Amino acid sequence: MTCLTFEELKTMNRENDILKWFNGEITTEALKNRYPNEDFSTLEKSQFYSKQFELPQIDAQKALEDFKTRKLKKKTTKVVPLNFKSFLKIAAILIVMLGSSYVLFFNNPTSYSTKIAQIERFNLPDNSEVILNSKSQLSFNRKDWKKNRTLDLQGEAFFKVTKGEKFTVQTGVGTVQVLGTQFNVKERQDYFEVKCYEGSVSVTYASEKTILTPGKTLRIVKGEQVIVKEFNYKNPAWLVQESSFDNVPLWQVIDELEIHYDITISTKAINTSILFSGTFTHTDKNIALKSVTIPLKLSYIIDGNNVEFYNYDSH
Amino acid sequence: MSKPKSQLCEEKHFNSFYLDHIRAVTNFAYYKCGDQSQSLDLVQDAFAKIWENCSQIDFNKAKSYLFTTVNNLFLNVVRHQKVVFTYAKESPYLDQTNLSPEYLLEEEEFKIKLHTVIAALSVEQREVFLLNRMEDKKYREIADLLNISQKTVEKRMSGALKAIREKIKGVNI
Numbered sequence: 001m002t003c004l005t006f007e008e009l010k011t012m013n014r015e016n017d018i019l020k021w022f023n024g025e026i027t028t029e030a031l032k033n034r035y036p037n038e039d040f041s042t043l044e045k046s047q048f049y050s051k052q053f054e055l056p057q058i059d060a061q062k063a064l065e066d067f068k069t070r071k072l073k074k075k076t077t078k079v080v081p082l083n084f085k086s087f088l089k090i091a092a093i094l095i096v097m098l099g100s101s102y103v104l105f106f107n108n109p110t111s112y113s114t115k116i117a118q119i120e121r122f123n124l125p126d127n128s129e130v131i132l133n134s135k136s137q138l139s140f141n142r143k144d145w146k147k148n149r150t151l152d153l154q155g156e157a158f159f160k161v162t163k164g165e166k167f168t169v170q171t172g173v174g175t176v177q178v179l180g181t182q183f184n185v186k187e188r189q190d191y192f193e194v195k196c197y198e199g200s201v202s203v204t205y206a207s208e209k210t211i212l213t214p215g216k217t218l219r220i221v222k223g224e225q226v227i228v229k230e231f232n233y234k235n236p237a238w239l240v241q242e243s244s245f246d247n248v249p250l251w252q253v254i255d256e257l258e259i260h261y262d263i264t265i266s267t268k269a270i271n272t273s274i275l276f277s278g279t280f281t282h283t284d285k286n287i288a289l290k291s292v293t294i295p296l297k298l299s300y301i302i303d304g305n306n307v308e309f310y311n312y313d314s315h
Numbered sequence: 316m317s318k319p320k321s322q323l324c325e326e327k328h329f330n331s332f333y334l335d336h337i338r339a340v341t342n343f344a345y346y347k348c349g350d351q352s353q354s355l356d357l358v359q360d361a362f363a364k365i366w367e368n369c370s371q372i373d374f375n376k377a378k379s380y381l382f383t384t385v386n387n388l389f390l391n392v393v394r395h396q397k398v399v400f401t402y403a404k405e406s407p408y409l410d411q412t413n414l415s416p417e418y419l420l421e422e423e424e425f426k427i428k429l430h431t432v433i434a435a436l437s438v439e440q441r442e443v444f445l446l447n448r449m450e451d452k453k454y455r456e457i458a459d460l461l462n463i464s465q466k467t468v469e470k471r472m473s474g475a476l477k478a479i480r481e482k483i484k485g486v487n488i
Binding site: 019050061066072 | 330333337338342345351352354355359362363366367402406407409422425430433444448449451453454472473476477479480483484
């Protein structure tokens with residue numbers, strides 16, 4: 001800071017006092033007393049007359065009306081206030097969306113299904129192989145498959161299970177559990193059958209546990225267990241487009257025919273509980289029908305999708 | 316009382332905001348440009364800007380925004396025009412006891428000179444000076460209104476007073 005002379009200091013003080021005077025901090029008299037030799041008349045007059053300029057005469061209401069005649073547009077970035085109610089609405093929608101997407105995409109069981117005359121082959125997340133026979137449905141939870149290898153099955157499927165945690169197939173009537181093996185599960189109307197091809201299979205039916213070793217079959221027909229001879233083939237016949245039966249009731253064979261050829265088979269005066277052993281192909285309807293009817297001394301008539309079985313003798 | 320931002324977008328609130336400030340802000344514009352109709356135009360433009368941007372302006376800061384906008388519009392549009400002030404039609408004289416013709420003539424002359432000097436002040440000095448004189452605003456209030464420091468206000472005021480004292484005698488009518 002530079003040094004100020006006494007004169008300069010005095011001027012500065014006077015200027016400050018004038019400022020204070022205009023700011024109403026000191027009165028005109030006080031100022032005049034403080035600086036008796038100064039002439040403040042110009043400033044005094046200025047102070048007085050500069051109050052007297054004519055101000056714009058504003059009719060506020062009219063100005064507002066004029067203003068409203070302008071065509072103004074609010075900028076589109078209008079902010080919608082976040083009131084609690086709409087916040088709740090949005091939150092509710094989000095929760096529903098998140099919840100449903102969770103159910104839809106994560107928690108929803110993965111499911112495969114086949115129609116009549118269709119076979120599907122696919123792998124499970126652990127590379128276990130599944131072949132799903134016609135008109136069957138299989139579902140499982142992909143999300144926790146590692147911890148819980150459980151499937152729900154309706155119909156028939158062949159499994160080649162990779163070794164690992166317990167592998168469970170649940171059906172409407174019984175539960176099949178294995179650790180790593182190959183087996184076939186068939187659950188149709190009044191018919192439940194598990195065949196073990198490799199390893200060992202534990203089947204729980206009506207709270208009774210049965211252990212199957214390779215070549216063994218557990219078959220339940222109309223709620224009753226049927227004893228089945230050991231088999232020595234490596235794969236179910238249906239994997240090579242055949243259906244194979246050994247001492248199976250005719251009605252079950254008919255069901256199987258209907259599933260593979262999309263036909264309706266009616267029977268007249270035929271005992272459908274007679275047992276059938278043999279195979280039928282999935283590729284030719286006539287051959288298949290013949291291979292079932294001839295050994296049983298039956299015949300058939302085809303009428304569109306309807307097939308009638310009848311006793312050869314009766315015609 | 317604090318009002319949320321968006322309230323300015325509601326016509327009701329905007330209208331009351333408009334009516335609250337129209338006079339003061341028009342005077343303010345007038346101190347700057349010295350033209351009545353032009354000052355109102357400036358103010359209407361400023362209000363239009365506020366209405367258009369209502370969603371982005373805090374209600375509590377709208378007044379300051381209004382004055383700033385008028386200031387900016389003034390700088391953009393009319394800064395270089397000649398400033399002309401007029402006195403109120405029936406303005407009183409300083410000394411009401413002395414109404415001799417000589418005195419009255421002298422005072423009229425002074426008023427015209429003052430008028431000329433004020434019109435010749437810089438815009439910054441004039442607005443501070445007239446806000447102080449016409450509206451009896453303290454320096455602190457002016458500083459708040461113009462968003463500048465009180466020191467700046469005092470500096471401008473000091474400059475205005477110095478200019479008046481020095482120039483008023485040299486004015487030829």
